[in-house]
Amino acid sequence: MKSYLYQLLFMAIFLTGESVAYAQESSLDLLSEDDYIGEVPKVLTVSRLAQAPADVPSAVTVINRETIRASGIVDLPEIFRLVPGMYVGTNAGYVYNTNHTLSYHGMTTAYAGTMQVMINGRSVYSPLFGGVNWSELPIAIVDIERIEVTRGPNAASYGANSYFGVINIITQTPSETPNNSIVATHGNGRNEVFYRHAGKADDFSYRVTTGYRQDDGLDNRNDFKRTRFISTQAEYLLDSNDNLEFEFGITDGARGEGNINEDNIIFLPRTKKIDNHFGLIRWRHNISDTSDLTLQAYHSYDHSDDVNTTVDLRPLIAPLDAGLAASLVNGNVVINNEVVQKRTDIEAQHTFTLASNARAVWGASMRRDSTYAPFYLASKNTDYFDLLRLFGHVELRPHEKLTVNAGAMLEHNDFTGTDISPRASVNFKPNANHSFRFGVSSALRTPNYVEEKFQNRLVIPTTLANPSALIYQYRANKGGVEPEQIVSTELGYIGEIGRLHLDMRLFSDRINHVVRDVRRTNFTVPVNTYLLNPDIDRDVFSSENQGSAKVEGIEYQANWPLTRNTRLLFNHAYVHIRETQDGLKRNYIKSMPRNTISTLITHRFNPQWDGSFAYYQTSATTLLGDGDPVDLIRKCDVRLARKFDYGRRNGEVAIVVENLFNDHYQEFADYNTLKRRARINVKLDF
Numbered sequence: 267m268k269s270y271l272y273q274l275l276f277m278a279i280f281l282t283g284e285s286v287a288y289a290q291e292s293s294l295d296l297l298s299e300d301d302y303i304g305e306v307p308k309v310l311t312v313s314r315l316a317q318a319p320a321d322v323p324s325a326v327t328v329i330n331r332e333t334i335r336a337s338g339i340v341d342l343p344e345i346f347r348l349v350p351g352m353y354v355g356t357n358a359g360y361v362y363n364t365n366h367t368l369s370y371h372g373m374t375t376a377y378a379g380t381m382q383v384m385i386n387g388r389s390v391y392s393p394l395f396g397g398v399n400w401s402e403l404p405i406a407i408v409d410i411e412r413i414e415v416t417r418g419p420n421a422a423s424y425g426a427n428s429y430f431g432v433i434n435i436i437t438q439t440p441s442e443t444p445n446n447s448i449v450a451t452h453g454n455g456r457n458e459v460f461y462r463h464a465g466k467a468d469d470f471s472y473r474v475t476t477g478y479r480q481d482d483g484l485d486n487r488n489d490f491k492r493t494r495f496i497s498t499q500a501e502y503l504l505d506s507n508d509n510l511e512f513e514f515g516i517t518d519g520a521r522g523e524g525n526i527n528e529d530n531i532i533f534l535p536r537t538k539k540i541d542n543h544f545g546l547i548r549w550r551h552n553i554s555d556t557s558d559l560t561l562q563a564y565h566s567y568d569h570s571d572d573v574n575t576t577v578d579l580r581p582l583i584a585p586l587d588a589g590l591a592a593s594l595v596n597g598n599v600v601i602n603n604e605v606v607q608k609r610t611d612i613e614a615q616h617t618f619t620l621a622s623n624a625r626a627v628w629g630a631s632m633r634r635d636s637t638y639a640p641f642y643l644a645s646k647n648t649d650y651f652d653l654l655r656l657f658g659h660v661e662l663r664p665h666e667k668l669t670v671n672a673g674a675m676l677e678h679n680d681f682t683g684t685d686i687s688p689r690a691s692v693n694f695k696p697n698a699n700h701s702f703r704f705g706v707s708s709a710l711r712t713p714n715y716v717e718e719k720f721q722n723r724l725v726i727p728t729t730l731a732n733p734s735a736l737i738y739q740y741r742a743n744k745g746g747v748e749p750e751q752i753v754s755t756e757l758g759y760i761g762e763i764g765r766l767h768l769d770m771r772l773f774s775d776r777i778n779h780v781v782r783d784v785r786r787t788n789f790t791v792p793v794n795t796y797l798l799n800p801d802i803d804r805d806v807f808s809s810e811n812q813g814s815a816k817v818e819g820i821e822y823q824a825n826w827p828l829t830r831n832t833r834l835l836f837n838h839a840y841v842h843i844r845e846t847q848d849g850l851k852r853n854y855i856k857s858m859p860r861n862t863i864s865t866l867i868t869h870r871f872n873p874q875w876d877g878s879f880a881y882y883q884t885s886a887t888t889l890l891g892d893g894d895p896v897d898l899i900r901k902c903d904v905r906l907a908r909k910f911d912y913g914r915r916n917g918e919v920a921i922v923v924e925n926l927f928n929d930h931y932q933e934f935a936d937y938n939t940l941k942r943r944a945r946i947n948v949k950l951d952f
Contacts, residue, residue: 321671373430384435408460410437420689422659422674446951458481476494492520511547574600609634630655712749716809720809862883
């Protein structure tokens with residue numbers, strides 16, 4: 267493995283010189299580098315301070331809007347295949363949500379909850395499962411300005427769910443948006459259209475985006491999605507020192523859920539209705555040239571209305587009593603799988619200068635989550651989860667070649683009490699082209715509702731005097747789950763070798779108190795019930811802390827302008843998970859592909875035509891939960907686009923083919939078979 271990395275590095279250094287010479291001779295001088303997959307000079311998310319990439323305390327990948335455009339991607343989670351160390355699975359799961367799953371460095375389930383995901387600083391992960399309902403986010407890709415991905419624990423800045431990393435999706439401000447835009451997509455199983463309008467009246471600017479998505483899903487799945495949404499973003503300049511920002515969004519529609527297999531008698535194929543909305547207000551106040559204050563508050567509401575009917579249970583219970591079977595209304599049971607989740611969050615943040623070589627940020631927030639999920643929590647009552655946070659970060663520059671970062675987050679929540687997550691790093695820049703980073707961070711992941719309180723008890727009334735009910739139960743958590751802990755050590759490098767921009771990270775993560783499913787041998791049957799399965803003591807699971815693991819590896823990202831009009835973006839990650847204490851299942855060790863590779867080559871033929879070629883590869887893996895062993899995956903995508911400009915009207919037409927060679931590969935599980943798909947994307951600004 268080491269020799270392989272050395273060969274790649276040597277080849278990059280050698281070819282850089284060749285590419286520079288070629289670029290000087292052959293450049294068409296059509297676009298500046300920043301116009302075509304350029305770079306963002308400052309990173310805003312990692313420490314909550316605006317910092318150059320060479321000064322941040324953790325590894326970070328920035329994906330700008332030009333990279334998103336060049337990739338031709340229409341599903342937001344797919345763009346994260348261009349982040350080293352990231353696993354992306356299509357249409358994972360069938361219990362609560364058929365959705366993309368995203369994880370960094372493994373421990374991957376269909377509802378991966380080890381990453382904090384935000385839109386403009388607003389957290390969007392689900393309190394119930396911890397993951398993100400990507401297809402229900404009221405956001406259009408055309409509105410995204412850039413995405414900042416912190417690769418590594420960042421609980422010091424954003425709390426417990428920032429366990430493996432943080433994704434912050436930053437949208438365009440209303441003043442950056444064209445007056446009117448129409449974006450449409452048509453292709454195999456996919457149709458969508460968006461319209462956005464931006465305007466300004468004196469000191470008030472706004473943008474409104476509305477759209478409709480129709481995704482038919484995979485051929486062998488009940489995973490269609492039909493969603494409508496509208497989102498607004500506005501800014502009001504009160505005076506030279508004060509600015510108000512507003513955001514609001516609504517999503518509604520339906521999606522297909524469920525799957526048929528020999529173990530599934532509850533979550534059959536069905537249609538689930540969804541309706542969500544959120545509102546946010548943010549006040550930015552400039553206290554002085556060296557001091558800024560931000561106050562924000564937001565509220566979100568997520569609702570899925572799901573009434574599920576089981577298979578005919580009579581074959582399972584007929585041996586018990588004929589009258590009992592008849593009482594189930596033809597053997598079927600109706601399940602109330604409705605879920606309502608609400609979140610209210612208030613946060614204050616103060617950024618200021620301590621000295622000429624020192625800056626700091628500190629703040630506090632309080633949050634309340636409420637969850638109504640009668641099937642999962644075995645109660646018709648709404649459950650509440652409160653969270654209080656206090657955070658701070660300091661950046662010191664004791665020398666022009668040295669940057670020191672230190673910060674921590676103190677949290678108190680209803681599940682695990684009081685926790686603290688610290689982080690520190692030293693960045694050394696021997697010259698303007700090279701920077702080395704050594705950092706240590708610790709993070710705690712608070713258990714979600716599934717891990718702490720999940721019961722999924724199905725009680726079926728019967729006509730028998732004794733017992734009075736029939737019970738089906740797959741999970742019965744005992745509660746009291748401790749937070750998982752990660753201690754991450756990393757050595758990073760950011761540099762320019764000729765025209766090659768290289769970002770490398772060596773990491774070693776120690777994970778303790780791993781939360782996993784264990785069989786309950788001491789499960790107590792409720793009074794006046796009869797077990798649907800007499801062997802239920804062997805089939806009931808509970809989430810408990812068992813085992814520890816070590817995650818080690820190397821990842822790097824190369825951004826290489828081969829010519830002025832051709833650019834190569836190459837990502838590779840090697841991740842090795844090993845058990846360090848008894849208790850982990852073998853599939854935890856395999857819960858991340860050992861190697862992931864992604865490549866995006868873009869080329870500008872002339873001012874009107876450009877194209878791209880993308881290659882993605884993941885080695886064999888076995889995902890957790892609803893996942894299955896899947897083999898090596900290789901996928902190629904191509905895109906060809908033409909821009910047009912007719913005075914005040916301009917736009918682009920692009921043809922995209924995914925899985926060019928039509929490899930029928932399986933992703934996440936054996937019930938997901940992906941085939942070739944083609945589509946046309948059209949964008950018009952006027």
